[in-house]
Amino acid sequence: MHIIALSGALRRASYNTALLRAAAALAPDGVTIEVRTLHGIPLYDGDLEAEGIPAAVTTLREAIRAADGLLIATPEYNNSIPGVLKNGLDWLSRPSGEGARLFGGRPVAVVGATPGGFGTVQAQDAMLSVLRAFGCDAWFGGRLMLSHASAAFDADGHLTEEKLLNQLRSFIEGFVAHIRHRSTA
Template sequence: AADGLVIATPEYNNSIPGVLKNAIDWLTRPGTDIPRVFGGKPVALVGATPGGFGTILSQNEWLPILRYLGTKPWFSGRLLVSRAHTLFDESGELTDEKTRQQIQEFMAGFLTFVKSGR
């Protein structure tokens, strides 16, 4: 079992991607498994997009779903990566130091949040 869950979400047409939502839906079947799988689980949202809004809309769309699942969303940090296609080299390596630092700070904050709930 995981102590926490990071959902990395893209944004399609200002909303959450159907495939990712479908995966979460299947994890909650049968419905009696929702508390076992997600109940009280610390959750953080991250996202990257080639657009300028950094997945803010899709991350907001996840909030009622996470509430329904009984998770414990981390509201103190958000990681919104805009224009992601400019931040990686040809082999897929992150080359932007500012984004690398943001990821490290985000994950350190989420880890503190997860540990505080034990």
């Protein structure tokens, strides 16, 4: 099984990208989690789209299309998903109808990390509207909203708290079970 893990942050030391790297390290046997970012994807512009879909969008789209599932890690900016993540998802849904073709029925799970105290509750809730529009198979079997992320990771970006590692492991195992159940149903 292959899962694409998409970080909604661009920062080199992003807690969300680090969370996805930790998820990849905790993947069950037979499962690979490939961490991707939105680097290289320009701001959406209809004129640019008319010239052709950017290569970074096409590359990410094809990776998602080939995967068994998609795990999205979203920061929370101003009580919602960050613009860079929404922009990337908007590009992936272009041209019109591509969002339903790419995401329709695809198993998707959402996690998030933030230095703030409320986790990524509102960002994850905001993702629901986008996921609903795409018609994906959003997995709600678990929620992982890491708050106070600066205390959870060491200077090298490794998740160090055993309790959080266990939560993340359980989350990934649940998402993998969801994907497997879908493929046998």
